Amino acid sequence: MDRWLRGFGLASLVANVGIVVTGGAVRLTKSGLGCPTWPRCTDESYTTTPEMGIHGIIEFGNRLLTFVVIAIAVAALITAVLERPRRRRLVTLGLVTLLGIPLQGVIGGITVLTNLNPWVVGLHFMGSIFVITTAYLFWRRVVDAPVTAAPPRPLRHLAWITTAVSLAVVVVGVIVTGAGPHSGDGGAKRNHLDPELISQLHVDLVMLLIGLSVALYFAARIAGAPTGPAVLLIAVELSQGTIGFVQYFTHLPIVLVGLHMLGACLVWIATLHALHATRSPDRAAVPAS
Template sequence: MKSSALLASRPVRWCGDSLRGLALASLIANIGIIVTGAAVRLTASGLGCPTWPRCTDESYTTTPEMGINGAIEFGNRLLTFVLVAIAVACFVGALARRRRSLIRLSVAIALGIPGQGVIGGITVLTNLNPWVVGLHFILSVALIAGAYALWRRVDQGDSEPVPLVPGPIRHLALVTTAVSFAVIAAGVVVTGSGPHSGDHGAKRNGLDPDRISQVHADLVFLLVGLTVALWFALRAVDAPPAAIKAAAVLFWVEMGQGLIGFVQYFTHLPVALVAAHMLGSGLVWTSTLAVLWSLRTRPLSALSPTPSPQATPAPAPVPTPR
């Protein structure tokens, strides 16, 4: 009887491990496409394929006459199909788990990727309008959030979330998350005012780069201050070690990102540092999500499928301030 129950649980555990890996692959791929999109912009390849959905009026693929810029832009378009394949695999894995929460998340990600492709096409058709390019980036941020949520929910149940820290600290974490998003959005506006437009003839948003950069920097200082306050608050209430560690990781990622940002600004935006800063934005956002998710859990109910060995343990009581 014991052995039959063990055998019955193996497919569920295998599905959980498989879906967890696929969700992580989706998260990494959605961060990675930020970098490949940066490569398109930084090499002035934004109009390497001058139309959409075709690459030229006669061909869906790049041609030798279009040179390296056409190859870079077309290569970035092809990565969309990789994201779609991973998203479909996540959906199949979620179906195998028979959990509506996972299915809904996987469907949202799967629908977001074609939407991302359409917005990318609009950027080409509008000759790289900086506001549309910015929207293209913001949707990537949303897809990262969805992929991260799917990755974390695999090992959690579908019950109501149980808080692991007092309410005021959760509110502070929400404010920190909102400011983190504001930092990214301000960075998008800074990019739209700067020299790396994706094509030498593309328009800029017309805002003063120095002033917008100052706004962006001010928001960064606010984010760092909130992160430090959150770390101290978590320690004061004996929060779970994972939450304290997540806040510390966020702080150091912010430090690295801030260093790259200042150096690139004072060295007149070299391509390599701008690409690193784009990657850093994805890492800051993911680290912010990690903090937010560490402050609550969803226990596995008795009716939930058998958890994998890495499943979330039962939550500890909410600690009280000393």
């Protein structure tokens, strides 16, 4: 049963990242209004029709994937309840992940009803970041051994600062997207911010994040803590930054934009991994004095 729990936990994390990528494909192929209404695909049908063409197929296909992600989350939650009934936090994380997915579906529906308003689209992406966070924490709680030794407090503080800046990078990146050309539909509005100005702010935050991640590596090394999470974070950041610069100077080709969306999820997961490595001991694992 424990093997199933690990598998469902990882599958839930991967599926929630995957649906971000497919959602990006909807927007990048201008299929955001392939189904022009919600919860139906058209006023008369819940499914796409031949007249709607490839855009309808892409949008409706992404909606169907939501049910796959929900099914995996249900399986993970049920397995957690059956396997470890006394671990309430694990079950809570599984439940929050499960409830977050249909909530994301509702926000996605609102994006359609608001004609792909860029601020609502951005909220939809940040909702995915939240669900990815809970799915990651669920999986880590399954695979990790209990922590008994407290990390140095300055190291943990630095990890939290790095996490806050990483979140800011993601948020500003979403705003940059709302100012760019890939709106999801030819008639969708943009947020009317200066793309160059907001892009420069995004780059500045990325540089700050890389600097903090390097500092986190050296702090972990000095403290005798594992340095692998910081190394992984730096590697993912540099890869994502390279894609970001190339896409900017090549006028945002859709393939690179899609990879950059995937990279945003991976940067956030790597950030969570670095933060998780500095977590406090579990109360049940601390020996009684």
